[in-house]
Amino acid sequence: MVTQKRGIRGLSSAAAAAGIGMVAGVLATMAAHRHTLESLRLRLEHLEQTAHTQQHTNIANQQRLHWELLSKAIDDPELAEVLDLYEVPVSPKKRRQYLFANALYTNLLFYYRIGNISRDEFFGHVRGIFQNPIVREYWHATQQQRASIANSEEAELGLMVDDLLRQLEEADIDEWWVVGEPPGDQ
Structure with missing residues (x-):
């Protein structure tokens, strides 16, 4: 009977170790996903800022062109x-x-x-x-x-x-x- 109890304990320890390993894997995966999401968020913010800056540049260029055309017409x-x-x-x-x-x-x-x-x-x-x-x-x-x-x-x-x-x-x-x-x- 002693042998059977050790086998169950061994199995129980192996299952616990597998469970801990699985939880550790899930946590590592979640951390990697969080890092990826944070990187994507930062990249998106950068792209939005670049687009906003580019839009202002385009508007400024358009205004300059508008003034040049009007100046020619005025003159x-x-x-x-x-x-x-x-x-x-x-x-x-x-x-x-x-x-x-x-x-x-x-x-x-x-x-x-x-x-x-x-x-x-x-x-x-x-x-x-x-x-x-x-x-x-x-x-x-x-x-x-x-x-x-x-x-x-x-x-x-x-x-x-x-x-x-x-x-x-x-x-x-x-x-x-x-x-x-x-x-x-x-």
């Missing part, structure tokens, strides 16, 4: 005629002013898109530049162009500016800086 009335898409005929002088108004607005738009200003700050700057009657004329003259863009952040901001301009034109006060409710960052 050369013949080139400016290519950009004359206004709803009413405008003089060469007015066209140059509209092109500059476009540059001012687009600069604010790009500044907002790369995160240099908040939506509230964008709203405040727009409220300021719309104190100029030429900028207001430009905005009205380009209404059809803005209507062609939809379902975008730019279209949403354009609608916000349309509403602000309507409020500014209806206001009976000289304190333009209090007209309109800033939209809050979204």
Whole structure:
């Protein structure tokens, strides 16, 4: 009988050792998976940061190109005629002013898109530049162009500016800086 008990004990010890080995293997596998997941998470964060930086670089390059094209059109009335898409005929002088108004607005738009200003700050700057009657004329003259863009952040901001301009034109006060409710960052 003593032999049988030793055999069962031996088997029990072997099973326990196998169980401990299996648990150790599972723990080692889990640690390796955790390390792999952490490496993937760090790599993904790096890629997201790189993509974000690349997006800002692309926006900055686009803004530079936009300004170069507008500058050429402002300096050369013949080139400016290519950009004359206004709803009413405008003089060469007015066209140059509209092109500059476009540059001012687009600069604010790009500044907002790369995160240099908040939506509230964008709203405040727009409220300021719309104190100029030429900028207001430009905005009205380009209404059809803005209507062609939809379902975008730019279209949403354009609608916000349309509403602000309507409020500014209806206001009976000289304190333009209090007209309109800033939209809050979204």
